[in-house]
Amino acid sequence: MSGEPMHVISVSYGNDSCAMIQWAHEMKLPDVHVVYCNTGWASPSWPMRVIKMEAWAKSLGFQPHTVSSIGMPDLVRIKKGWPGNAQQFCTAHLKGVPFLQWIDEADPERTAVVLIGKRREESPDRANTPEFIYGSEYHGGRKVWHPLYLHTEADRNALLARAGIEVLPHRSKECSPCVNAKRATFLSLSPGEIERVNDLEVEIGKPMYRPKRFGALGIHGVMEWAKNGRDRGDIENEEAACAGLFGCGL
Ligand code: SF4
Structure with a gap:
């Protein structure tokens, strides 16, 4: 045991997620796990992207995991309605629950650090993203780290270039379409x-x-x-x- 905490990157395998993985590689973070939640609502082409990026993460010495959710269609049937901005239950059920189930089993001591590739510059809603959230209630009380919070798009693209990954011209297609689609x-x-x-x-x-x-x-x-x-x-x-x-x- 190194005494170092486990590092868990929560990803959707879009541009920012892949830049996050490359950053963790360059920083030589130990014991890195990369977790993708299958929402059951991805674009038909997205599973190929997931397979490719999981293989890349593995080649860096990281451990990729795909966890399953109830899936958007059954969620909508059970709720008898769609998630909307006033009541956006999709994130909790399609991502929060499966992620927590996985991490609670992998990290019962709750000492893992959860990394997410959020950047302030990305949208007005993310403009106040802090570098750390301590005791995040949505992550089982664990510490959440946003190491790229001050990265510009150019900084992010430089990480992708060093990884040999082309910049996608769109957001992740983990849900296609997303309830927040534009x-x-x-x-x-x-x-x-x-x-x-x-x-x-x-x-x-x-x-x-x-x-x-x-x-x-x-x-x-x-x-x-x-x-x-x-x-x-x-x-x-x-x-x-x-x-x-x-x-x-x-
Ligand atoms: S990507 Fe969109 S539809 Fe999917 S869980 Fe997140 S907010 Fe909901």
């Missing part, structure tokens, strides 16, 4: 992803996005807004605090 995300959805939302909307009889938010009822209406609707600054800056807590989209 115009660019909608426009990048495949027909299959749009139909997946539509099918679930029809099944539970409720739209994924509040009709008031986009002036549209149902995903097809939202897609119409994404293609032709007017810009709304409030939507561009909208991100629920709980998504930030669990590093969604990083």
Whole structure:
């Protein structure tokens, strides 16, 4: 035993998560575990990205883990509604619960440090990200560390370049679409992803996005807004605090 705490990086394998892994490698952090939560709502292409990045993390001497959640479709069925900004239960059920179950087993003493690649510059909602959170209630009372909190996009991209990883032109697709999706995300959805939302909307009889938010009822209406609707600054800056807590989209 080195006496060093276990380091657990919570990832979604987007740009910031991969930069976080590279940073931990360059800092030579000991006993590093990399944990990805399968939300059951990823883009069809995302599992390949996860496999590739897990292999890369392993090549650095880290231990990657994928943990499973109930999955968005069953969560929505059980709740009889979609997570929204007022009640964003997806982060807790799809990410918080499986992450806590894993870490409580791997670290019963609760001495592990949880690392998340959040950056202040990334969005207005993350502008006050602290370097440390002590005794985080969402992480079983463990210490949370945001080592990249002051990194600019250029700093992050330099980490990715040193890792030999190309910068993605979009956020992580761990949930596709995310409840906080914005115009660019909608426009990048495949027909299959749009139909997946539509099918679930029809099944539970409720739209994924509040009709008031986009002036549209149902995903097809939202897609119409994404293609032709007017810009709304409030939507561009909208991100629920709980998504930030669990590093969604990083
Ligand atoms: S990525 Fe979006 S939809 Fe998925 S858990 Fe986070 S906030 Fe919810």
